[in-house]
Amino acid sequence: MSQDFLESILIxxxxxxxGACAARALLQRGHPVHLLLRHPGRTWRxxxxxxxCNVHFGDVRDASAVRACFQTAQPQxxxxxxxxxxxxxxxDADAILTxxxxxxxxxxxxxxxxxxxxxxxxxxxxxYGFKSxxxxxxxxxxxxxxxxVAKAAQTHLGxxxxxxxxxxxxxxxxxxxxxxxxxxxRLIPTLLRQARAGLPFSLTSPDTARxxxxxxxxxxxxxxxxxxxxxxxxxINLGSGCETKLRDVVAEVLRLFPTRSQLRWGAFPPRQWDxxxxxxxxxxxxxxxxxxxxxxxxxxxxKTAEWMRIIGDENGDSDLRSAA
Numbered sequence: 001m002s003q004d005f006l007e008s009i010l011i012x013x014x015x016x017x018x019g020a021c022a023a024r025a026l027l028q029r030g031h032p033v034h035l036l037l038r039h040p041g042r043t044w045r046x047x048x049x050x051x052x053c054n055v056h057f058g059d060v061r062d063a064s065a066v067r068a069c070f071q072t073a074q075p076q077x078x079x080x081x082x083x084x085x086x087x088x089x090x091x092d093a094d095a096i097l098t099x100x101x102x103x104x105x106x107x108x109x110x111x112x113x114x115x116x117x118x119x120x121x122x123x124x125x126x127x128y129g130f131k132s133x134x135x136x137x138x139x140x141x142x143x144x145x146x147x148x149v150a151k152a153a154q155t156h157l158g159x160x161x162x163x164x165x166x167x168x169x170x171x172x173x174x175x176x177x178x179x180x181x182x183x184x185x186r187l188i189p190t191l192l193r194q195a196r197a198g199l200p201f202s203l204t205s206p207d208t209a210r211x212x213x214x215x216x217x218x219x220x221x222x223x224x225x226x227x228x229x230x231x232x233x234x235x236i237n238l239g240s241g242c243e244t245k246l247r248d249v250v251a252e253v254l255r256l257f258p259t260r261s262q263l264r265w266g267a268f269p270p271r272q273w274d275x276x277x278x279x280x281x282x283x284x285x286x287x288x289x290x291x292x293x294x295x296x297x298x299x300x301x302x303k304t305a306e307w308m309r310i311i312g313d314e315n316g317d318s319d320l321r322s323a324a
Contacts, residue, residue, distance in 0.1 A: 007225070010034040010075035012060055012107065013082030014053075017182050018122065018174070020045035021215050022079055022222060027052055029223075034073040036060070036082070045181045060103030063110075070110035077225055078111050080104065080121040085147030087183070088271070093146045100150035101157065108161045108169070116167055118229050119158070120222065123173040125211070125239065125280065126273060127152040134243075134281040137173075137235050145273060159233050168232025172221060175239030175280050179215030179300060180307035188212075191250065192305050195257035202267040204274060206247035211239040211279040214300035217293040227289045239280025240293045252298050256305050 009026050013019040014035040026033050027049055034054040037043065043050055054073065058065030060082050084090055084099035104121065111119050128135045129142030143149045155171045162169035178188045194201055218238055221228075250263065285291040295303070 006031070007076040008032045008034065008074060009077045009079060010036060010070070010073050011079045011081060012036045013080070015039060015042045015045060016081060016083075017045070018177060018215065018218065018222070019079070019081040020181050021179070021219060022081065023053060024049055025219050025223060034069075034075060036066070036069050038082070060106055061098050063106045066103075066106040067110045067113070070114045070116075074114050075111075075116055077118045078107065078116055078120065079222065080107055080119065083122070083151075085145075085150060086124070090147075096146050096150050097153075100147075100154045104154045104157055108158070108165075108167070111167055112161075112165055118225055119161075119167050119169045120228055121154065121158050121169065121171050122222075123155045123171045123235060124148065124151040125173055125175045125237070125278070127155060127173065130275050130277070132277050134241065134279045135237065135239075136281040137237060137284050148273075155235050159235070162233035168229050170228050170231050170233075171235040172218075173235055173237045173239075173280075174218065175211040175213050175237070175278075177213055177215055177218050177238075179304050180311070181215075182304075188249070188253075188301065188304060189308065191253045192256070192301070192308055195253050195259055195261055196305075196309075198259040198261055200262035200264055201250065202264045203246060203250070204266065204268045204270050205276075206245060206250075206265055207276045208246040208270070208274050209243050209276050209278040210246075210249075211242060212244055212249070212297050212300070213238060213240045213280075213293055214295040214303070217291075217295055220294070221285060221289050221291045224289055224291070231288045234284075234288065236285050236288060237280040237282050238285060238291070239282055240297070241280055241282045242297070243277065243279035244297060245276075249297070252301055255298070256301060 014023050056069040085096035126148035127141050129144045141152045143152045158169040
């Protein structure tokens with residue numbers, strides 16, 4: 001059994017979509033898993049696995065709570081997935097800035113004190129702002145929201161610590177991740193649920209573009225600790241490289257569920273970050289991590305729909321909403 005297999009992992013934001021999926025995958029691999037959670041009651045994504053984790057409660061903005069968690073957990077690897085501002089309901093600028101910047105600084109300092117050997121944090125494609133070409137890590141960052149500014153600052157903070165400290169810090173810039181355990185109110189779970197029921201789709205412009213990447217593909221990179229250690233200081237895109245228009249997402253959903261759902265284009269107002277161009281240049285991920293997505297959009301949608309049928313839909317979608 002390898003040393004890497006036994007490494008202790010600390011996950012922040014483990015009650016969130018990507019964090020919960022990472023926790024499940026790491027437990028399956030046999031890792032000791034520690035979770036730093038802010039809300040004792042928001043753990044529906046961890047049902048069935050939380051009892052197998054070491055749970056610590058605290059806010060990343062609380063330096064003393066973070067330090068106490070690290071002193072107890074002594075993690076070899078930190079997956080910093082906690083964030084604030086990714087949802088429209090999270091609009092408090094102070095909370096966004098302090099969580100993403102001050103919280104990250106607290107974690108980095110605590111990791112240095114206990115000798116953590118790898119610190120991985122998730123960035124956002126929104127750091128780039130609007131681009132007409134696939135987004136590259138060498139592009140100038142032009143964030144167009146408080147959240148995007150905070151995530152860009154978080155990236156720079158991690159890179160600073162990687163250059164001046166002893167911990168390799170890697171930022172994985174996530175594009176539009178989807179799959180099992182995603183927030184039920186997000187685009188793809190909503191479309192799948194409505195299509196199955198034959199309900200109308202209230203949509204923004206059909207030309208709105210995203211780069212969708214399936215959760216299992218993201219985990220391939222996020223949990224590749226040997227390669228990530230060699231990429232300290234780097235920001236790396238995790239996206240499919242495919243620009244997908246909203247009309248094409250809807251078409252794929254309706255192939256799965258050939259219903260007569262009415263399409264109400266323009267019924268949903270555009271958000272400030274909506275654009276007709278949005279895709280990743282993922283060449284750096286392939287070069288440094290040997291990573292490329294294994295799932296097409298259609299394959300990911302099919303797997304998500306099947307999961308929703310078994311767990312996320314018929315098992316009580318209203319309960320998921322109330323717990324989210």
